[in-house]
Amino acid sequence: MDLDLALVRSFAITADELHFRRAAERLCITQQALSQRIRRLELLLGVSLFVRGNRSVALTDEGQRFLEPARRVLEAAEAAVRAVQPRERRPLRVDVVDGRLAPLRLIRKLLEEDPDLPLNMSMRQSLGAALPALARDEIDTAFGRVHDVQGWSAEFAHRLVRLEPLRALVPGTHPLADRDELRIADLRAGGIWQARYGVTSEWEHYVRRLADAFDLSLTLSGAALSDEHFVERLWSHGDMACLVGADVSYGDSPDIRSIPLVDPTPVYPWSMVWRRQAGHPLVERLVSLAKRSAGDWLTHVPGEIWLPVPDRALLRGAAVAADVLPG
Numbered sequence: 179m180d181l182d183l184a185l186v187r188s189f190a191i192t193a194d195e196l197h198f199r200r201a202a203e204r205l206c207i208t209q210q211a212l213s214q215r216i217r218r219l220e221l222l223l224g225v226s227l228f229v230r231g232n233r234s235v236a237l238t239d240e241g242q243r244f245l246e247p248a249r250r251v252l253e254a255a256e257a258a259v260r261a262v263q264p265r266e267r268r269p270l271r272v273d274v275v276d277g278r279l280a281p282l283r284l285i286r287k288l289l290e291e292d293p294d295l296p297l298n299m300s301m302r303q304s305l306g307a308a309l310p311a312l313a314r315d316e317i318d319t320a321f322g323r324v325h326d327v328q329g330w331s332a333e334f335a336h337r338l339v340r341l342e343p344l345r346a347l348v349p350g351t352h353p354l355a356d357r358d359e360l361r362i363a364d365l366r367a368g369g370i371w372q373a374r375y376g377v378t379s380e381w382e383h384y385v386r387r388l389a390d391a392f393d394l395s396l397t398l399s400g401a402a403l404s405d406e407h408f409v410e411r412l413w414s415h416g417d418m419a420c421l422v423g424a425d426v427s428y429g430d431s432p433d434i435r436s437i438p439l440v441d442p443t444p445v446y447p448w449s450m451v452w453r454r455q456a457g458h459p460l461v462e463r464l465v466s467l468a469k470r471s472a473g474d475w476l477t478h479v480p481g482e483i484w485l486p487v488p489d490r491a492l493l494r495g496a497a498v499a500a501d502v503l504p505g
Contacts, residue, residue, distance in 0.1 A: 183255055185219040186248050188212055189227060193245050194301050196235045197404050200277055204299065234403040253316055269296035270460040273308040273320040276301050280340045280425045280448050280475075281321035288467055295460070304379035305451065309334070312451065318458040324449045325488040326383030333454055338492045339468040340448035340475040341483065345436045346370075346419040347428065349412060352435075354419070359438045362392045362484075368417035369395030373402040381446075385421060387486040388444055409434060442484040447492055 192201040192212065202212040220227050227241035237245065259268075274281040289295060302308045305322020309329040312320050324336050346365060348355050354364060372385055382398065389396040397418060402408035409431050412420055422428075423446055428436055450468055452461045478493075485493070 179222070181222075181251065182219075183252065185215050185222070186251055188215040189219055189241075190245065190248050190252060192216060192228070192235070193237055193241065194303075195277075196237075198235060204277065204301075234407050236403060256316065268458065269298045270319075270458055270464070271298045271300070271317040272464075273300045273302050273311065273317050275303060275305070275308075275321055278426050279321075279423065280342050281450075283425065284321075284339060284450075284464070284468060284471065287471065288464060291467070303375065304377070304381065306379060307377070309451070312453060315453070319450055319452040319461050319464060321448055321450055323380040323384060323447055323489070324451065324492075325380065325486065326387075327380045334451050335454045336449045336451045337465060337468055338447055338476065339450050339471070341445040341478055342448060343424040343438065343483075344421050344444045344446060345424055345438055347412065347422045347434055347436050348419045349416075350433045350435065352419065353417060354437070355435050357437055359440045361441050362388075362394070362439055362444065365394055365419050366392075368419060369397060371397045371399070371412070371415040371418040371420055373400060373408065373411065373420075374398040375401045384446060384486060388421070388484070391484070391486075405431070442482055444484045445478070447485060447489045449492070 188201070188205060191204050192198060195201040195204070198209050198212055202209040205212060207215075216227065223240075223244070225240040225244075226238050227244060229236045229238055272281075272285060274285060276282075285297070285299070289297070300308075300311075300317060302311070302320075304327075305320055305324070306328045308317065308320035308322065309327070309331075311317045313329075313331065313333065321339075324330070346354070346360050353368070354360060357364075370385070370389065372382070374382070385398075386396065388394070397415070400411065402411055405428075409428075412434060421444075422436065424436075424438070428434055450464065452465075
């Protein structure tokens with residue numbers, strides 16, 4: 179059987195997103211065209227790969243079994259191209275964690291400066307999931323929080339690029355929904371809820387550290403399959419709040435509120451990570467852009483923000499070299 183790599187790539191990205199619109203946006207095609215590609219692949223394989231509901235998308239058992247071999251096929255194809263293509267002509271391969279988060283904003287800035295820049299993006303959902311691919315030279319750079327992450331190695335360099343303020347996301351019926359801002363202590367009565375996706379990520383470690391520091395009850399339960407499913411799950415947790423980054427918009431969900439946290443404001447430390455040796459030449463351009471963006475993204479008033487203890491050293495090194503290793 180001859181597999182069309184375009185179909186396999188469309189399947190893998192849709193499996194990452196579990197959302198046809200976002201997957202289509204990543205592929206730069208229409209949602210209808212994506213649906214046609216998935217249908218063609220399903221007809222070729224003779225199985226259904228996705229279960230499509232009104233508000234959610236999930237992999238079938240066959241889709242789950244096909245996913246990892248499909249990813250290996252795509253990785254092998256990319257390795258074949260790299261074997262014969264000069265490094266300076268290769269696309270910059272970037273893992274941005276998720277299409278709604280701060281790293282994508284930096285990539286957009288890069289494309290604004292050079293719209294024709296060759297670029298391949300992936301979204302592995304955490305830095306811990308991206309580091310093995312970075313070590314294997316499957317990607318050139320990744321983003322995330324460099325503490326409490328598995329798989330760190332001295333071969334990686336990193337630079338703090340964004341201190342993202344956190345907000346409390348609450349349903350419209352929440353007792354605190356009418357507030358314009360909240361202190362973290364205000365969340366003690368109801369506690370906080372966060373979706374959980376199986377493998378413990380550096381974000382989950384951050385939330386645990388924050389909950390411990392401010393004596394908040396924390397509930398971690400179940401994955402959210404889409405934005406709509408996430409909103410449903412948030413409503414189902416009643417008086418609990420959910421922590422989200424200020425860069426994530428829920429403007430399409432009028433029944434929930436995103437409320438700034440103050441005194442202090444917890445911030446999430448996004449770092450850019452890359453290999454020290456044999457890196458893609460475009461990585462340096464991205465590092466340079468991060469340095470130029472620091473005035474907007476790293477400005478803070480000491481004493482008015484909160485960071486976990488291990489992350490505070492990043493503030494001292496942010497304006498200097500990019501090779502502080504996490505302790």
